[in-house]
Each structure stands twice: as structure tokens, then as C-alpha cells.
Amino acid sequence: IKPDEEELRAALSNLITGLTESAPPNQASPWNLTSYPCRDHWDGVACDNRNSLRNITLDGLKLSGNLNASFLCDVQSIAASLTVMSLKDNNLQGESLAEIANCRQLTRLYLGGNRFNGSLPDSFLRLNNLKVLDISSNNFSGTLPDLSRISGLTEFSAQNNQLSGFLPSFEFSNFHTFNVSNNNFSGPIPSGGDRFPASSFTKNDQLCGPPLPNSCPSASSDSSDKPKGGYSKDEILTFLGYFLLGLTVLLATIVFLCRRCKKAEAKVEADSRVASVDDSISKQIYAPSNFKTGPVSKSDYSTASGESAVVPSSLIVLSSPEVSGIRFENLLKAPAELLGRGKHGSVYKVFSEEMGMILAVKRIKDWTISSYDFKQRMRRLDRVKHPNILPALAFYSSNQEKLLVYEYLQHGSLFNLLHGTQMGRTFDWSTRLDVAASIADGLAFMHQELREDGIAHGNLKSSDVLLTQNMEPYISEYGLVLDSQDPSLAGSDNSYQGNGEHLNRAIFRADVYAFGVILLELLTGKLVQSDGLDLASWVVSVVREEWTVEVFDRTLIREGASEVRMVNLLQIAIKCVNRSQEARPSMNEIAAMISTLKEEEDKSMDDASALISTSIYERSP
Numbered sequence: 001i002k003p004d005e006e007e008l009r010a011a012l013s014n015l016i017t018g019l020t021e022s023a024p025p026n027q028a029s030p031w032n033l034t035s036y037p038c039r040d041h042w043d044g045v046a047c048d049n050r051n052s053l054r055n056i057t058l059d060g061l062k063l064s065g066n067l068n069a070s071f072l073c074d075v076q077s078i079a080a081s082l083t084v085m086s087l088k089d090n091n092l093q094g095e096s097l098a099e100i101a102n103c104r105q106l107t108r109l110y111l112g113g114n115r116f117n118g119s120l121p122d123s124f125l126r127l128n129n130l131k132v133l134d135i136s137s138n139n140f141s142g143t144l145p146d147l148s149r150i151s152g153l154t155e156f157s158a159q160n161n162q163l164s165g166f167l168p169s170f171e172f173s174n175f176h177t178f179n180v181s182n183n184n185f186s187g188p189i190p191s192g193g194d195r196f197p198a199s200s201f202t203k204n205d206q207l208c209g210p211p212l213p214n215s216c217p218s219a220s221s222d223s224s225d226k227p228k229g230g231y232s233k234d235e236i237l238t239f240l241g242y243f244l245l246g247l248t249v250l251l252a253t254i255v256f257l258c259r260r261c262k263k264a265e266a267k268v269e270a271d272s273r274v275a276s277v278d279d280s281i282s283k284q285i286y287a288p289s290n291f292k293t294g295p296v297s298k299s300d301y302s303t304a305s306g307e308s309a310v311v312p313s314s315l316i317v318l319s320s321p322e323v324s325g326i327r328f329e330n331l332l333k334a335p336a337e338l339l340g341r342g343k344h345g346s347v348y349k350v351f352s353e354e355m356g357m358i359l360a361v362k363r364i365k366d367w368t369i370s371s372y373d374f375k376q377r378m379r380r381l382d383r384v385k386h387p388n389i390l391p392a393l394a395f396y397s398s399n400q401e402k403l404l405v406y407e408y409l410q411h412g413s414l415f416n417l418l419h420g421t422q423m424g425r426t427f428d429w430s431t432r433l434d435v436a437a438s439i440a441d442g443l444a445f446m447h448q449e450l451r452e453d454g455i456a457h458g459n460l461k462s463s464d465v466l467l468t469q470n471m472e473p474y475i476s477e478y479g480l481v482l483d484s485q486d487p488s489l490a491g492s493d494n495s496y497q498g499n500g501e502h503l504n505r506a507i508f509r510a511d512v513y514a515f516g517v518i519l520l521e522l523l524t525g526k527l528v529q530s531d532g533l534d535l536a537s538w539v540v541s542v543v544r545e546e547w548t549v550e551v552f553d554r555t556l557i558r559e560g561a562s563e564v565r566m567v568n569l570l571q572i573a574i575k576c577v578n579r580s581q582e583a584r585p586s587m588n589e590i591a592a593m594i595s596t597l598k599e600e601e602d603k604s605m606d607d608a609s610a611l612i613s614t615s616i617y618e619r620s621p
């Protein structure tokens, strides 16, 4: 028995004990808690071949009491694998469902037909793999979090609750089931809602617009808006418009005048700050190192390293409240550890006492970008956020030096997981597929948003994919340096070929190549370059010889992962590493292909779990 299954048994025992405490004796636990959940096939429990929990189905078992989701979702091995949780038609209650959000792999969550109350936790927005959410027939109240942000949601059932407020602006065309009837929702139904019948929205007194028969009151038409002897809504809006216009002009003038004053002041202040920062740097460089770990000297990431540093600016904090007020000088003083030295610079783990947090500081060397362009680029990147892209918290730029500050993610990179320490984590097929899908989503999103700016990742490798405890990937260092393993992009001098539109396209297609290499690493478990082995050419040649199965990671074969879907993913990878850029698909196309594969995988797991649930009902009296 793997230690994980012990852990799983303990978690499920805690869960079920809490929910059956007040049940009559014949309603006690459906499980024999001295046996093992996966090996002994507990009713309603579906595991994969590695004995990790995939689905838990406890519908209609008269369970009661407070659901404590942390028993399951705070256990890393469970959170990393659980995709379906179904607790329908019991007597469960409890306001604190927030911990369910730690089960980040959930695709289907059924809580309908219970007595849950309070508002739906905002933390549910973190469940970005969710496809089905059923909270119907409970006592939920308050407004809904903006569930329209969960882009994969296709079924939402929330009828028969006391939910109120406006409906989030759902993209209804993605949904095949939608029901919010019999609540207290108000305001207009977002556009596209008329794909569903009125019965999906009825019994919400204040809800209006198609498909409901009552149209929404128009802001301007109704003359009864005009109170006796007063002003109509139109008139009030016009006055308000003039007033705001006047206010804007006034504010703009004040801001303009202040800026002029500040510029003059800043010049004086900058001179003194430069002097003081220079002073602190030179003191530190020549002082003995106070780093706690690692053979790092501060000059490794300070600006000076022998140049009599001219520091034109302090650290620029981006839109991160966590690090506001951070100072470059204090970063230099903090204890640091060298994490790695790459082609383009080094990364340090820095403990910032000032912030009370651990940071990863990347020092980029020899990037010829001007300070101005660098700042523009960083600010542009800061405006594009995706849950799988690690944002920079702050940066520093001088002519000699560029520093980037990120949150330090302690659970290591995809590279470490595949080729180094696994830190007790399993990395089964479906988790690999999830990781691939999330990276593809993140890249597709960034490519779409930053296409016109010509900012691709530029240097994607499995060491840039950092994982959280729940195996959620974050791509770091997006948009920092132009470099690529893509053989079709680099010229003999490693410079980029072409110009204008062609170059722009090539830069994005180079990311596609790099992503293909990551897929190959996930599938083969092999290093990109080990003893001269070029992974992409090796895989292509093996496949050409029709020995496809030979390429897959043996642990995947042992696990019994679906060969069909592994081959499908391999085909996508091979398209990505095509030597001709033009023949490669776009990241959007790739993300869609992988998402379809993931759906097939989830469906096959659901079918397995449906078989198990059927057997529960067959066995119950």
C-alpha cells in the first residue's frame, strides 16, 4: 500500500465520520474504514491506476452535518487528482465551502439538493478547470461571484436558492445547461440568455429581458421618469455630463501643473538619490557578504560589479500591493541564494524582511534593450494577466542592469519534476495533460493579447514552468529575452531572421516550437539535450520508424495511461516542432486541440465513476 493510500483512507474516514455522526445506526458509513479506498473499491470512490482519488460520488446517502472540505482538498495528493465531487441530495450544510477551491483539478462539482447556506465563496473562481457546477436546491444567498471568469464552465444549475444581485455576464454560447430560476436575482439577463427557455430564469421577480416576457425599463424613454416640477432622467444625465466634463478639465489642468512642478523637484531629488544608492551599493560590494546560503556575492546582482554604477532609477513596483514600497537598496541587503545561472543571467532567492516574503530576483545580463523600451515592455506585460502566467512584481532598470522581481514559488519547476526531485509527488498522465492544457491556455492568451506588441515568451523551457503544490503551472519570465531552441529561427550568429510582420510571426511560432519540446518532455520524460540527444529529432525519427510506443515515458506505460490519447498529444507535439514555422499551428489552435483531449480524458474517468455509482445503487436496498 502506498503511503498516499494511507493518507487517502485517513482523509475519507475523517470526512465520512463527520457526515454520519448523527445518522441512525443503519445509516452509518458506506465504507469499511479498515480496508483501503482504492484497492478495496470503496463505493462511490474512483481511483486511477496509481491509486489516486479521481472521483468521489456520495449522492443520496442521507449524509448530514457540516461538510468539511479541507479533509479532502487540503491534502495535496488528493487535491492534485480529484476531478469529480458529487454530494447531491443529502442533508449537508455549512457556510464554509471555501476550501473546495483547493481541489483545483475539479471539473464537476455537484452540491445540489442539500442545505448549504451563505454566499457562494469567491474562492470558487480559482476552480478554473470547472465544467459543471450544480448548487441547485440549497439555501445559498447573496450575490454570485463572477463565475463568467471560469471560461470552461458549460453547465450551471443554481435554481431554488435565495441568490440575489445581477447575473454575471456569462458567455451563454458556451453553456448547454443553465438554470437560475426561483431565486431573487435582479436586473437584465446578459445578452445571449435567450438561448435558454424562460423557465431557466423564471421566479426571479426583478429579472428582466429576453427570454423573459417582461422587458427591462429603458433608461431614457419613460416620461413618467420626470418627477413633478423636477428634472427628467435625461436632463439630470446631461447636467451630470457637463459637470463631469468641467471637473475633468479642471483636474487635468491641476495634474499638468503639478507634473511640471514635480519634474523640477525630481531632478534635484534624483541627483541626491543616485548618490545615496551608489553609496550603499559600493559599501555592500566591498563589505563581507551577509548572504545566509550559497556562494553568492551581492555584486552578482548589484548594478556595480566594477562599473562605477550610475543608477538612474529605483525599483519600479508594478501593480502588486504585496511589494509596494520595496527598495532596491533593501533588496541588495537581503539574504540571498543563487538558484541558477542561465545563459541570460542568474536567478536569486531573496528573503525580503521588508515585505515579509520570499522573492525570486532575476538579473538579466547583456540585454541591449534601452531602459525606456524595457520599462514600456514591463508596463505592457503588467497589463496582461492570466492565471498561468507568473507576473513580475517589480523591476529595476539601468543601462547596465535589468532586474526582475517575482514571487518565489517553492515547489520547483516542471524540469525538476520530470528530471530531478519529485518531492513525493506523483506525476501521472492526467496531471501531465492538465499541465499541458494550462500552459497552452496561458500561452494562447498571451499571444493573442500581445500579438500587436510583438511580445512572445521568447525563451520557454521546462525550467520556466513553475508548479504550485496542487500542480498548477505558472509560466515565468514571459517576454524577457528573445532566444529560442527553435532551429528555424536562429541564424548562424544566433540573430533573428527576417523583419517586420515576418519576424513578428516567427517570434510567436518560436514559442510554439518551444511548447512542442515541453510536450515531448512530458510524454517521454527525457531531457531536451542529454549527451547530444536532440529530443525533437529523436522523437520524429522514432515515430517515422513506426516505433511510437518506444518514445513514451515508461512510468506512463506502467500506469496504463491511454495510449490513444498519448499518441494524440504526441501528434500535436510533432506539429509544434515542425522545422517549417509556417506549418506549425498557432497556440490558439493547440490550446483547443489539447482541451478536446482533456475532455475525452475526463469523460473516460467520469464513465468509470458512473459505473461505480451504478453499482452503489444496485447494491443499496
Ligand SMILES: Nc1ncnc2c1ncn2[C@@H]1O[C@H](COP(=O)(O)OP(=O)(O)OP(=O)(O)O)[C@@H](O)[C@H]1O
Pocket (backbone or CB within 6 Å): 339, 340, 341, 342, 343, 344, 345, 346, 347, 360, 406, 407, 408, 409, 410, 412, 413, 459, 461, 463, 464, 466, 476, 477
Ligand atoms: N519565481 C521563481 N520561483 C522559484 N524558482 C524560480 C523562479 N524563477 C526561476 N526559478 C528557478 O531558478 C532557476 C534558474 O532560472 P533561470 O531562468 O535563470 O534558468 P534558465 O531558464 O536555465 O536560464 P535562462 O532563462 O537564463 O536561459 C531555475 O531552476 C528556475 O526554475
